Amino acid sequence: MASSGEEQPAAVRVIGGWASHYSIRVYVALKLKGVEYEFLQEVVGNKSELLLKSNPVYKKIPVLLHRGKPIPESMVILQYIDEVWASNGLAILPADPYARAVERFWAQYVDDKIAPASVVLRGVTSGDKDEAAVQVSTALQHLEEAFVKCSQGKSYFGGDNIGFLDIVLGSHLGWLKAAEKIAGVKVLDESKFPELTAWADRFYAHHAVRDVMPETDKLVEFNTYLIGVLKAKASKK
Ligand SMILES: N[C@@H](CCC(=O)N[C@@H](CS)C(=O)NCC(=O)O)C(=O)O
Incomplete structure (x- = not known):
């Protein structure tokens, strides 16, 4: 040693x-x-x-x-x-190549559509907040349908367990809730997306998630700090 x-x-x-x-x-x-x-x-x-x-x-x-x-x-x-860590616990991506491709497709869709709209709603980047809310809603509508197909009546996109798409979409939930508070809009609406809202509650409560997902109010506070840092940086240029 x-x-x-x-x-x-x-x-x-x-x-x-x-x-x-x-x-x-x-x-x-x-x-x-x-x-x-x-x-x-x-x-x-x-x-x-x-x-x-x-x-x-x-x-x-x-x-x-x-x-x-x-x-x-x-x-x-x-x-x-x-x-x-393939032999540690359950696989994150499904074994079937088609199911893997489907999850990768939706994961990329999530980052392409939800991430940029969320920063507009939070006022971090400029843009039309109404358009951003529509963009998120449209994405959630597609994902509501994708959830039904991927989960096949089970709890997660990955089936009985959290998988790749659960992690990719689920990681946006904290900031999506914060964005709703900041912009005063409701995007993850239970009446429009009953499957996704129930899935979101399950995701939040999961043992691998609950200790690392920040509280919404802390994110709202951090957002104000972040905007301040970005403004100070821009004014130095
Ligand atoms: N596509 C990247 C995105 C990473 C990303 O945007 N990270 C942010 C923090 S959440 C960052 O480092 N921002 C600092 C910067 O853009 O300079 C990924 O999936 O890892």
């Missing part, structure tokens, strides 16, 4: 943020697989040298560091975790 007295970094580390929905995906996946990890919190507006070195292309969180090797991009990370 090394006796240099120097602390060795943990085998699995996540450069992320407590409020970052993309990072939440990684925490949920690691918890599902029962993998211990060290959390490295990034400071908004002041990127660490480790982040810049680990994700020099996008310079974004999350980055998974596995035995020092960096893996950026949340969906790439989820698939990596599923492959590396």
